[in-house]
Amino acid sequence: MRKGLLFLFVFVLLLVGPTAVRYLRFYDLNPIERAVPPPYDPANIGAVPTPASAEFVDKPAVGEGLILLDMAHENNFTADDTAYLDGRLAARGFEMLPYKGGDLSLALRTVTAFIVITPLSEYTLEETLAVTRFVEQGGRLLLVGDPTRFSVTFDEEDFFAPATVAADPIPLNSLANQFDIVFNGDYLYNTVENEGNFRNIILRKEGFSEDRLVDGLQKLAFYSAHSLQVGPSGNSLITADADTWSSATDRPGGLTLAAISHQGQALALGDIHFLIQPYSTVFDNSEFIARIADFLTEPVGRLLTLGDFPYVYRRPVNLVYTGSPDLGPDAFDEIIALQDAFRRVDRDLSLAAESVDDEDVLFLGLYNQAGDVAEILASAGISLTIDPPILTAAELAEVDLEADEAAVEDSGGMETAVRLIQSDLGSIQMSGTALILLNEDAGQRRVIVLAASGQGLGNSVNRLLNLIPLNADYALSDCLLQDNLALCPSNVPGEPVEAELISSGEPPGPPMEEGPLPLEEGDLGGFDPGADFVLQGSISVGQTVTGTLAEGESHAWIFTEGSATVDIYLWGEELDGVLSVFGPENELLFTADNGVTGDEEQLLAIEIPDAQPYAIVVRDFFGNNSSYSLTVLTSTGSE
Template sequence: MKRQYFYIAILALLLPTLLRGLWFYRGTPPQRPEIVTPDYASFTRPEVAINTPDLDDVQQLGGTVLVDVAHSNQFALSEIDSLTSAIQARGGNFKTISDITLLENELKTASAYITISPSLAFSESEVQSLKNFTERGGRILVFVDATRYYLGFDYISDNPIPYGDVNAANSLLKQWDISVNNDYLYNTERNEGNFRNVLFDDFGKNELTFGLSEVALYGARSVESGSGMILLQGPATNLSSIDDAHDPNAGGAILSEDESVAVFGDFTFLSQPYSAYTDNAALIQNLADFILSSQQTASLDVFPYLFKQQTVKVFILPDVRKTANLVSAMGNLQANMRSLNYTLEFVDTMPTSGDVLVIGSFDETTDVDIHLKKADVELEKNLISTVQFGEINRSGNGLLIFNSDQKGSTLILLAGTPDDIITLIGVMGYSGLNTCITSPQVAVCSVGYDDSSYDYSDDTSSETEQPTEPEPEPEATPSG
C-alpha cells in the first residue's frame, strides 16, 4: 500500500512536466515566413556639406592683428585656429594684448583689433583709444557667445551666478550704436542638427558676405543696431529666447555704419569642425580680408610710427652746424629709431622720394617751403602762424610738420636755436609728443626758454627827476 502511494506521488510530480512538454513540443513546428528587415548595409549616413577655402587666389596683405586677452575673455586661442590660419595665409600675424596700458601704443601699428567673449567692461580710455583707431582707418571684430560665461557667487547666499559677455561687449559697442542682446537664437523647424544651431541665408551686401549662400552659427546671440547693417539675417522661424519671437531688426551679425566694426553673436563657427560646415569657411576667409585690408591714415596721431619703409633718409639743412652736441643728439636719435625697426641713412641733398626726416632752423626753410605751405604754416619774424593753433611765439618752441603721399612720408623738425634743435630731436622716441600740442599734420613742442615773455625796456624803471630849488645867493653884509 505504501509503495502505491509512493508511485502516485512520483507521478504527480512528473505529470505536469510531461503535460507541459507534450503541449509545447508537439512535433516539428510549421515553417514561419521570414521577417523582412531594412537593408542597413545599404544605408548612407546623411552628412553636412563640407566646404574648404580656396587659397589659390589669396592676396598677401600683411599687417598685425591684436587679440584681446585683457578682459577675462572666455575662449582659448586654439578655438580660432581657422581664422588664425586665414590671416597667416595672407601674411598677417597675431599679437595678444593683456596690458591695457599698452593698448594705445599697440594700436598705432595694428591693422585690426579682435575681442572674443569679454567678461570685464572696457574703460572709457580704452573705448576712446579704439574709437580713435577706427577713425584712423583701423577695424575691430567683436565675437560673443551665448554658451560662454564665468561663475560668480552671491555675497549673501553664496549661490552661483553666471556672468556672460553681453555687458562687457556693449560697454565697447555703444560708441558705434551697436548692442548685443542677452539671449540665444533658435529654430525648431530648420536648423543644422540642433535647434540652437541656426542657419542664415539672407545677407547684407558687403565684402564680408561676398559669395555666401548659407551660414550656420552655434549658440548665437542676436545683435542689433539703429544705424548699422545686418550682415546675417535668417528666416522668420529664427526666434529669440527673450520673447520666442522673430525680430527683423536683429540678426546674427552687424556691421557698423562706418564699416569699421563687425560684431558676431557666435564664435564657435571659427573652430573645427564647424568652420567647414555650410559656407562658414568662405565667411572666415572674408573676415581675414576685411581686417587685413584696413590701413591707418598716416599722421602724427601714430607718432613715432610715421614711416612706411624701413630705411629713413635724414637731411640736415645747410644752416645747421654739426656740433658735438648735435652729433650726440643724432646718435640718440639713431638708437631710438633702431628700437622702432627703422634704419637711418644720412644724405647731403634734399630727397624727392621715400621716407625722409628733415632737421633745420626757422631761419632757412627754402628746401621745405612746399611742406610748410601744404600744412598751412607760416613762419614770421617772431611767430609761428598755424591754422590749427593760431599764432605761437617762435622763442622756446619747436615745430613738427608731417606730410605723406604716394612718394613717401616726410617729417620736418624746425626750431630757433641750436639748443632748441637738439631738444626737439629728443622727441623722436616713445611718447615724445607729451609736451606738444598736436594735430594730424602739425605739432608745436616746448623745447626751451621763452625770453619773449620778458620786457627789458626801462620805460617803467626810469626815475622821474624831481625839480630842485635854486640855492639862495648869499646876502652882502656891512662887514663885507
C-alpha cells in the first residue's frame, strides 16, 4: 500500500514537475501589486453652462450726427461685427459713415467721433496728427483691437520665405500712443474661471475703475483680448483678475483690457468680439456697449475750424449778400450750386436779405460793400481800409461833375489809394485776395466771404464748393490760414477793387448740370473729331455734364473759355475712366488714367492758354458701356 502511494507520488511529480519548473522559471511568485484605476465615466463631466444675459433695456437720448468708421487701413472686420454697435448708434440718431481713403482731416470735419477697428496697415504721420487734433478739439475716438484679427501673406515667388503676419497692435499704437495707451501684441487667457474657453475672460466689478462707462456694471465678458499698457496720462478702465495671464509674458494679474485717455476723449478696447452677437448680450455686455454708444454720441461741443466748412453749421443757414446788391443770373448760378452742395451733405441753405439770430449764416460780398459785417470783422481783429472811398454808380450820380471826376480818378487806382485788409496776419492788398472768416457769437455760426471783385467772389465760392464733398481735397492749402481766418488768392489777374457786386448774364435757364450746351458755329475751330470721338457739346467752367458711353466709344466735350486754369473731374460708378485734353490742332495735351473702376480721374490746375476750342475727351479704359459725369471747375491751385 505504502509502495503504491510512493509510486503515485513519483508519477504525479514527474507529470507535473516540468510544468512547475517552467512556472517557477517564468513567473515571480510574489509579483508587484498593480494599482487599479478608478472607474472612468466621462458622462459625469458636467455641461459648461451658458452665461446669463442681463435684462438691460437701452433707453437712449436721441440726437443727430455722423460717426466716421475707419475702413481705409485694411481693417479686419465685417459689417456683421459692427452691426450691434451700429444699432445702438442708430437708436441715438447717429449714422456710421465709412472712411475709405482720402484726406482724413477733411473726413473728420463732419463727425463727432472716429472709430478704428483692427487696422492692419499703418497710419501716416498726417493721419495720426489729424486724429490727435480731432480729439484735442473735442472729437471722440474709439480704438478696438483684437488678437484674432490678423492676416497672413505668403511670398508667392519665394516658396521658402516665411509667411508674413500683419496684426493690429502696431497700426493701433500709432494712434493710441498719442493718448498714453499701448496695445500689446498678446492675448489674454484664464484657465481657472472663464466663459467657456480659456480666452474668454470674465471681468468683474472689482476690476472696474470709477468711470461712468462702467459704473454699476457687475460682470462683463471679453472674447479673446489684447492687454493694454496705460501711461501716466491714461486711465485703466477695466482690469482682469489675478488668474488672467498674458501670452506675451506668461505672468498673471493686473492686466488692463480697456483704457481711456486722461481727458476722457479716447477709449481703447482690447477685444472686438464682445461687440458682436451673441456675445454682446452676455452678462452686462449690452449695457457696456450702450454706454460706449453714449460716449461716441454725446454732445461734446467740438471745436470746429474754418477747414471744417460747411460742417461747422449745426442749424439752417441763411445766404446773405452784404450790401444788398441786385442779384442777376450769375448770382443765381452761385446760389444754386451752393444750395445743391449743401443739400448733398444734409444742410439747408436759403437765400435771405439779412441774417436771423437763431439760424447760421453765410455772408458773401465785396470789400466795398462789407459794412454789414464790419462789426463781425472788427471782433475778429480785422479792419478794411478803402481810402479814398470807391463810389458806386448810384453814388456817382448824386455828386456834381467835378467831384465825380475826382472820385472816378480815385477809384481808377490813384497811386496814393489804400485798399488794405488789416488783421493779425498783417496788412494785405485787397486786390487779388479773398477773405474767408469763421466766427461764432451767441450760438450763431457765421462764415464771411469777401473779395475785391465779382469774379474773385465767384472763384472764392468755387473754393468753398470744393471743400464741401466728404472726400474733398483740402481747398485752403494755398491760403494764408490762421485760426479761423483765411486769406486766399482770388485767382483774378489784375483784380480791380470793385465798388459794387453786379451780377449779370443771360436770364437764368435750367440748372447747368441738366445738360450740355449745344455747339455753335466756329466752336470746333481746328479740332477735328474724325471717327475717333463722338462730339457731345460744349462744357463751361462750373458745369457738370453727364453722358453714357456706348461700347468702345469716346466722348468729346469742347471747352472754349480760355484762358483759364481749371480742374477737370471724371467719375462713373462703373467707369474705369480715361480723361484727356486735346488742343486746337488735335494734339494730346494732358491725360489721366490713375484709378480703377469707380475711381475719380482728375486733371488739376490745367492751363488752357487761350479761347480756342479744346476737346475734353472721355472714354472707358476697357471700352465698356458706362455712364459718367464730367465737371470743370476753376482751379483752386492745388495740384
